[in-house]
Every structure is written in C-alpha cells, then in structure tokens.
Amino acid sequence: MPTMNTPNRETATEHDSLECAVTSYATTRLSYDAVNALRKQSDTLPGALGNSVLRHSDEQTLTALVAVKDAISQFETPPEDFQNWGVVFSTRYLGRTAFAQALNKFAVDGPWNVSVQVVPNRSLHSPASMLGLALGCHGPCVGVGGGLDGEPDAWLTAISLLGQQSLPGIWLVFSGWEPDERIDIEGTPLTDTSCTTLALALQPASTSNPTARLRIVYDQFAPVALEVPAKTTAMTLFENFIASGNEQPLTAMLGGGLRAEMNWSNAMTSTIPLLRPIPTNLKKAA
Amino acid sequence: MKKQDTVCITGVGLTSSIGHGYEEFASNLLSSVSGIERVSAFEVNDHPSQIASLIGQIPCPEGFDENEFRSRLRIEQCGIWCAESALRDAGLQKRPEGLRIGLVLGLGAEWMQSWEMDYRRGGRRAFDPTEEPAGLTTKVHRLLDLRGPQLTVSAACASGNWALSQGRRWLELGWVDICLAGACDIGVTPLSLAGFGNLRALSRKNQAPHAALRPFDKDRDGMVLGEGGAIFVLEKTSKAIERGARRYANVAGFGATSDAHHMVIPCPEPQQGIAAMKQALNDAHVEPNDIDYINAHATGTPVGDVCEAKILQSVLGESVKDVPISSTKALTGHLLSAAAAIEAVACLVALERQVTPPTVNLEDPDPDCAMLNHVRNEPQPRPVDVTVSNSFGFGGNNTCLVLKKAA
Structure with a gap:
C-alpha cells in the first residue's frame, strides 16, 4: 500500500502569489422588470445578439451584458477587440425562474412542451458562452460556482487561467439575485429583489495603466473551509472597496488557505466612477 | 515546481452504466458491452427518445452509513462515490493531517438536476433554494475532510477536461499537494430527456437501444443521454514515485x-x-x-x-x-x-x-x-x-x- 508523508510547504512558498491587473470594471443592479425589459433592447447591448436570442437568456446573463457594456466604456486604454479574451462567469442559482416554469409546465402538459431553450441558456456555462458570443471571444469561456458558496471559484479560475494560457485578458463576472428570495411557480420573485452584476476586466500584471491589482496569496493561516452561505457577495465587497477610496483593500477568502486581495494601483490618484451609483446605504456602511 | 516534474494520475473513481470501478469499466469497454437501455426509472411513453445509459444503484462507499447515503440526491451519491473511491484507489483513504487535497468538479447543471430530483420527491428547493445553500463540491469537500481549495467549473460537455486541466494547474502553482479532479452528471431526468429530445438532439431508435448511438455512421440520428461520473487523483510525479503509487498516466x-x-x-x-x-x-x-x-x-x-x-x-x-x-x-x-x-x-x-x-x-x-x-x-x-x-x-x-x- 503506498504511503504519504506529511508534505513540506516548499512548493507553496515558491508560488505564494499570483497577480494580475484590473483594467476596468462596472457594476449593475436591476429590478426584475427592468432586467426583463432588456429582452427587447438587443441593440443597446454588446454584440447586437438580436431580441430572439435575448428572449431565452437568463436574467443574470442580461444584467451582465449591461455591466460589461459599461466596463468597456471605462477602459483607460481600450483593447482593440476581445477576440482572444476569455470569460469566467460566476452565477448564483442560474435558471431558477425558467426552471420553475418548466417544472410546472411539464407537470401540466407533459414532455412535448418542454422548451428546448432551457438547457442551452440556463446551464452553468451559458452566461459565459453568451458573453463570449456577444464580444466575439475565442478564448476559454467557462461558468463557475453556481450556488451561495461558489464565488471564490471565480477568483481562483480567472487569475490562474490568465497566467496559464497567455491570454490578453479575462472578463471576470459575478452575477446573482440579491437577496436570493423565494419565487412562485411562474418564476416570479415573491419579494423585492435585484439582479446584480460585477464585471472586472483582468489583464496580465505587466499591463500598463492598471486601475487596480489583484493577487491570490497562499497563507497557511487563512481558512481552509468556505463560509456557506457566504455572508458577503463579491459585488458588495467591491462596492465597499470603491467607496473606501484608497484606504482598504478588497479581501476575499477562497478556502484551502488562499485569499484574493485587490488594491488600487500605486499610479492611481482617483478611482474610475461607477456609471451606476452605489446605493447610499452602502456608502454609509463603507 | 521543477520543469520535469509532471503531473500524473494515481487514482480513479467512477460510476457508469458499464461499471462502477476501473477494472469493471475496462473489461466491459473492451468487450463492447453497451449500457444503453429503455428508461424505466420514470414514465417515458410520451418522450421522443425513450432510451438512455443508466447507472442504476450507485455503490455506497465503505465506511459510510448506507441509509444516510441513500437519503442523498443521486448527484451527491455520484460525487461522493467517485471521490472517495478515487482516494481509496490511490491509497489515500488514510492520509497525514495537513495534506492539502484540492477538489475540482465539472458540473454543468447541478442545481437544475437537484431541483428536479428534489421536486419529484416533494421538495421545494426550486422555489426556495436557500433551503440548501451548499453545492455538491462543498459537500464532498466537507465529507472527505479535504484541506485544499475547491472549484465547480462548467464548459458544458467539455467540463471534465477542464477539471483535469485546473487540477494540474493547481499542482503546478503549489496550491495543493494532491488534487481530486473530474466530473459528474446525473442528466437522465424527465425534463432533460424531454428538452434534449425536443431539440432533436437524441436518437429515436427506441426499439434498438444497443444500436441507437452510432457515431460517424451514415445511419446516425442523434445521441443517447447517459449518466455517471469519474474523478481522478492527481499528484506530482516525483511525489507519486516517492510513495510508490500506481501511476496511470501523465496529464x-x-x-x-x-x-x-x-x-x-x-x-x-x-x-x-x-x-x-x-x-x-x-x-x-x-x-x-x-x-x-x-x-x-x-x-x-x-x-x-x-x-x-x-x-x-x-x-x-x-x-x-x-x-x-x-x-x-x-x-x-x-x-x-x-x-x-x-x-x-x-x-x-x-x-x-x-x-x-x-x-x-x-x-x-x-x-x-x-x-x-x-x-x-x-x-x-x-x-x-x-x-x-x-x-x-x-x-x-x-x-x-x-x-x-x-x-
């Protein structure tokens, strides 16, 4: 029987951090009605995908398209295109509204009326693929996470991928409903809730004029287990980071002794204003 | 990591219609045993495609409470069985404290499958998912008391390759000492069989299940859904050699x-x-x-x-x-x-x-x-x-x- 001795940490210290540049960002927060209205506004969103395509997209995908459009307009040095970029997209409970409808419809009408659009548009990979389609990204486009414990997955994947495949950039996107509330059998939220997205443009650490720097650090004292459910979303962490100016870094615990840290670049004297203002209560909290 | 220190596979855990372990799978694969049959787990008479490749009862890992295991959703049983049996295969069921084992799982529709399975047994998770906040990856990570980072990743039907790639990457970065990487899918459910069927992606050769799926053949008419999973133990070759582990292959x-x-x-x-x-x-x-x-x-x-x-x-x-x-x-x-x-x-x-x-x-x-x-x-x-x-x-x-x- 093969045996395993307690490992030393030589390799962990050799590679104790991985860094990249944040070159643009945006956040979006939309009501249920506002996000569904986007299905008829394809010409206002990146890629002009067509209303017939957006009709089937998940609300989290639609909100992300708005956020990415805003982020594109905020680059200090905009990339010529996003052809070789990748997408890492974290969602929370994607497809819940459509799936609730599908469950109900199946119970009433049987298999022949099940929509062919649910699997292609509401699976974990779907928002990343749709964003890649809108921006013409031929780099890897993957979905990560999926539940209330999945946002750390996005930080880990985006930064490690950027270094692995010599990509010029990665769109790191976090979407979800805040708060995640109950829905009825038609998929309609039973209380007020917003669909939110944080979109970050990540580029290699060597990129000039970064807005902020993001690092993943191995720390033997950082928690091993994830907080489930996470008490703070990436969106909230980031909005607090923006509101605090240069005073506080963003810190996200990723499990396994890893943590993400974001600091404004030394070169920055002021942050890019968010196109959509931070709610007053968040500013006060920060 | 030294350049020549490659990443290798030292353990395999799997469940599929043609075997619940490596040896059984290998034997049936090379004997051309088909796992495709008419679906009997639910009513399929009204479905365009009525066949699938089914795994039946997933084995309960040694040392687990059978009743507790059976009370879990099948997607959870699949993940637990594959991960635990992979560690066992690699000789890591007993391991030193502090060993950082990471977990990367390819899961494309985990939540939809969970909601549907739960709904079919009278649950309400689809309408109030906060009833169950932890995903499969977190559950496996906790149950097996793993100490490294974890990740759920999906590139649709390419998710398994992604998981192996990320596991290799984490070893190269020194984030883990060992990494479990693989993918699970229990996609043969009434809704998915109907959705893929209505998409005309599935074979309708319902009368001949074993002959239905015909890759590259002139007479092919679509795929046949299957279920199962495979999880691998990845580690650095130098460490695997040091501890005398069986090495299946290098990634x-x-x-x-x-x-x-x-x-x-x-x-x-x-x-x-x-x-x-x-x-x-x-x-x-x-x-x-x-x-x-x-x-x-x-x-x-x-x-x-x-x-x-x-x-x-x-x-x-x-x-x-x-x-x-x-x-x-x-x-x-x-x-x-x-x-x-x-x-x-x-x-x-x-x-x-x-x-x-x-x-x-x-x-x-x-x-x-x-x-x-x-x-x-x-x-x-x-x-x-x-x-x-x-x-x-x-x-x-x-x-x-x-x-x-x-x-």
Missing part, C-alpha cells in the same frame, strides 16, 4: 477555445476546434504522428460528427489515415458534463491495456467522416503511449486533453 496537455458562433450549433468552419487541439498538442510537445489513439467527442449527431471529422483532418494532416480514432459514447452514452471525464478513463484503459477501444455500431461510415482511421466494432491491440481526447460542448466550447503513458 500532459490541454487546449481550450470558444467558437463565439452559436449557443447550440458548432461552427461549420471549425477554426477554434482546430486551435484547441493544436494548443493541447503543443502543450504536451506532441506531433500528430506521435498520437496512438484519439477518443473523439463524436456524439452521433449529424452535424457534430462531421464537424469533428473536419477538425481531425485539419490537425492530423497526413497522419489522419494512420491515427486510430473511436467514440466510446456508443457504449456509455453521452454523459454531458461528465463525458470528458469518463472518456479520460477510456484513454487510461488504452494506455494500460495497450489496446484501442472501438466505436461500436459503425457499420457504414458517413462519407464525410470516411477519411478517419476508425477503430470499428472491435478493439485493436497496438502500442499506446499517447492518447488524445476531444470534448466539445454547447456554447461553442472546444477542449482537448493529452494523456501520456507514465514512464
């Missing part, structure tokens, strides 16, 4: 691209599929004429198989007439998110047994796929040192994984 190369063309249909001019294969071969320092076996994605759909044949012809060039190619989906069904993982096991079998598994039901190759060197209907003994596995998925996901025989 040598990976490539991934996106079509940015359509959410379902692969790009008819498959430049990005070609690019993914070339990336993987380049990463593994492999030339086309070095390849001893290719496990094709080939799901048996009219469009997809021709598209992949174009990719293979372009990448292999002159070698296209020499490199043996097969699709093992004809036996296992299409495991969706877990397809690449179970097909990586087929590649391990090829490397270990020195034989190429066949494409069964390939009676009359489609003329548009006839340029390939098909392994038709019977396994072919031959030296196998380098295998390549293509996996493509909805959303235009293209991946390719190279496994090499452990020296």
Whole structure:
C-alpha cells in the first residue's frame, strides 16, 4: 500500500502569489422588470445578439451584458477587440425562474412542451458562452460556482487561467439575485429583489495603466473551509472597496488557505466612477 | 515546481452504466458491452427518445452509513462515490493531517438536476433554494475532510477536461499537494430527456437501444443521454514515485477555445476546434504522428460528427489515415458534463491495456467522416503511449486533453 508523508510547504512558498491587473470594471443592479425589459433592447447591448436570442437568456446573463457594456466604456486604454479574451462567469442559482416554469409546465402538459431553450441558456456555462458570443471571444469561456458558496471559484479560475494560457485578458463576472428570495411557480420573485452584476476586466500584471491589482496569496493561516452561505457577495465587497477610496483593500477568502486581495494601483490618484451609483446605504456602511 | 516534474494520475473513481470501478469499466469497454437501455426509472411513453445509459444503484462507499447515503440526491451519491473511491484507489483513504487535497468538479447543471430530483420527491428547493445553500463540491469537500481549495467549473460537455486541466494547474502553482479532479452528471431526468429530445438532439431508435448511438455512421440520428461520473487523483510525479503509487498516466496537455458562433450549433468552419487541439498538442510537445489513439467527442449527431471529422483532418494532416480514432459514447452514452471525464478513463484503459477501444455500431461510415482511421466494432491491440481526447460542448466550447503513458 503506498504511503504519504506529511508534505513540506516548499512548493507553496515558491508560488505564494499570483497577480494580475484590473483594467476596468462596472457594476449593475436591476429590478426584475427592468432586467426583463432588456429582452427587447438587443441593440443597446454588446454584440447586437438580436431580441430572439435575448428572449431565452437568463436574467443574470442580461444584467451582465449591461455591466460589461459599461466596463468597456471605462477602459483607460481600450483593447482593440476581445477576440482572444476569455470569460469566467460566476452565477448564483442560474435558471431558477425558467426552471420553475418548466417544472410546472411539464407537470401540466407533459414532455412535448418542454422548451428546448432551457438547457442551452440556463446551464452553468451559458452566461459565459453568451458573453463570449456577444464580444466575439475565442478564448476559454467557462461558468463557475453556481450556488451561495461558489464565488471564490471565480477568483481562483480567472487569475490562474490568465497566467496559464497567455491570454490578453479575462472578463471576470459575478452575477446573482440579491437577496436570493423565494419565487412562485411562474418564476416570479415573491419579494423585492435585484439582479446584480460585477464585471472586472483582468489583464496580465505587466499591463500598463492598471486601475487596480489583484493577487491570490497562499497563507497557511487563512481558512481552509468556505463560509456557506457566504455572508458577503463579491459585488458588495467591491462596492465597499470603491467607496473606501484608497484606504482598504478588497479581501476575499477562497478556502484551502488562499485569499484574493485587490488594491488600487500605486499610479492611481482617483478611482474610475461607477456609471451606476452605489446605493447610499452602502456608502454609509463603507 | 521543477520543469520535469509532471503531473500524473494515481487514482480513479467512477460510476457508469458499464461499471462502477476501473477494472469493471475496462473489461466491459473492451468487450463492447453497451449500457444503453429503455428508461424505466420514470414514465417515458410520451418522450421522443425513450432510451438512455443508466447507472442504476450507485455503490455506497465503505465506511459510510448506507441509509444516510441513500437519503442523498443521486448527484451527491455520484460525487461522493467517485471521490472517495478515487482516494481509496490511490491509497489515500488514510492520509497525514495537513495534506492539502484540492477538489475540482465539472458540473454543468447541478442545481437544475437537484431541483428536479428534489421536486419529484416533494421538495421545494426550486422555489426556495436557500433551503440548501451548499453545492455538491462543498459537500464532498466537507465529507472527505479535504484541506485544499475547491472549484465547480462548467464548459458544458467539455467540463471534465477542464477539471483535469485546473487540477494540474493547481499542482503546478503549489496550491495543493494532491488534487481530486473530474466530473459528474446525473442528466437522465424527465425534463432533460424531454428538452434534449425536443431539440432533436437524441436518437429515436427506441426499439434498438444497443444500436441507437452510432457515431460517424451514415445511419446516425442523434445521441443517447447517459449518466455517471469519474474523478481522478492527481499528484506530482516525483511525489507519486516517492510513495510508490500506481501511476496511470501523465496529464500532459490541454487546449481550450470558444467558437463565439452559436449557443447550440458548432461552427461549420471549425477554426477554434482546430486551435484547441493544436494548443493541447503543443502543450504536451506532441506531433500528430506521435498520437496512438484519439477518443473523439463524436456524439452521433449529424452535424457534430462531421464537424469533428473536419477538425481531425485539419490537425492530423497526413497522419489522419494512420491515427486510430473511436467514440466510446456508443457504449456509455453521452454523459454531458461528465463525458470528458469518463472518456479520460477510456484513454487510461488504452494506455494500460495497450489496446484501442472501438466505436461500436459503425457499420457504414458517413462519407464525410470516411477519411478517419476508425477503430470499428472491435478493439485493436497496438502500442499506446499517447492518447488524445476531444470534448466539445454547447456554447461553442472546444477542449482537448493529452494523456501520456507514465514512464
């Protein structure tokens, strides 16, 4: 029987951090009605995908398209295109509204009326693929996470991928409903809730004029287990980071002794204003 | 990590319609045992496709409470069984405190499957999912008391290749000492069988389940859904040698691209599929004429198989007439998110047994796929040192994984 001795940490210290540049960002927060209205506004969103395509997209995908459009307009040095970029997209409970409808419809009408659009548009990979389609990204486009414990997955994947495949950039996107509330059998939220997205443009650490720097650090004292459910979303962490100016870094615990840290670049004297203002209560909290 | 310190596979845990462990899977794969049958777990008379590749009862891992295990959703049982049996296979069921074992799982539709399974047994998670906040990856991580980072990743039907690639990457970065990586999918549910069926993606040869899935054949009419999963133990070769572990293969190369063309249909001019294969071969320092076996994605759909044949012809060039190619989906069904993982096991079998598994039901190759060197209907003994596995998925996901025989 093969045996395993307690490992030393030589390799962990050799590679104790991985860094990249944040070159643009945006956040979006939309009501249920506002996000569904986007299905008829394809010409206002990146890629002009067509209303017939957006009709089937998940609300989290639609909100992300708005956020990415805003982020594109905020680059200090905009990339010529996003052809070789990748997408890492974290969602929370994607497809819940459509799936609730599908469950109900199946119970009433049987298999022949099940929509062919649910699997292609509401699976974990779907928002990343749709964003890649809108921006013409031929780099890897993957979905990560999926539940209330999945946002750390996005930080880990985006930064490690950027270094692995010599990509010029990665769109790191976090979407979800805040708060995640109950829905009825038609998929309609039973209380007020917003669909939110944080979109970050990540580029290699060597990129000039970064807005902020993001690092993943191995720390033997950082928690091993994830907080489930996470008490703070990436969106909230980031909005607090923006509101605090240069005073506080963003810190996200990723499990396994890893943590993400974001600091404004030394070169920055002021942050890019968010196109959509931070709610007053968040500013006060920060 | 030293450059020559490669990442190898030292344990395999799996469940599929043709076996719940490596040896059983290998034996049935090479005996062309089909796992495809008429679905009996739920009513299918009104479904366009009524067949699937089903795993039946998932074994309860040794040391687990059988009742507690059976009370879990099947997707959870699948993940727990595969991960635990992989660690056991690698001799890691008892391990030193502080060992950082990471976990990367390819899961494409975990929540939808969970909601549907829960709904069918009277639950309400679909309408109030905060009832159950932890996902499968977190549950497996906790149950097995793993100490490294964790990740759920999806590139649709290419998720398994992604998981292996990320596991390798984490070892290279020094984030883990060992990594469990693989994929699970329990996608044969009433809603998914109906959704894929209405999409006309599934074979309707309901009267002949074993002959229904016909990759590269002129008479193919779609795929057959399957369920199951495979999880691998990855570790650095130097450490594996040091502890005397069995090494199945090295994870040598990976490539991934996106079509940015359509959410379902692969790009008819498959430049990005070609690019993914070339990336993987380049990463593994492999030339086309070095390849001893290719496990094709080939799901048996009219469009997809021709598209992949174009990719293979372009990448292999002159070698296209020499490199043996097969699709093992004809036996296992299409495991969706877990397809690449179970097909990586087929590649391990090829490397270990020195034989190429066949494409069964390939009676009359489609003329548009006839340029390939098909392994038709019977396994072919031959030296196998380098295998390549293509996996493509909805959303235009293209991946390719190279496994090499452990020296």
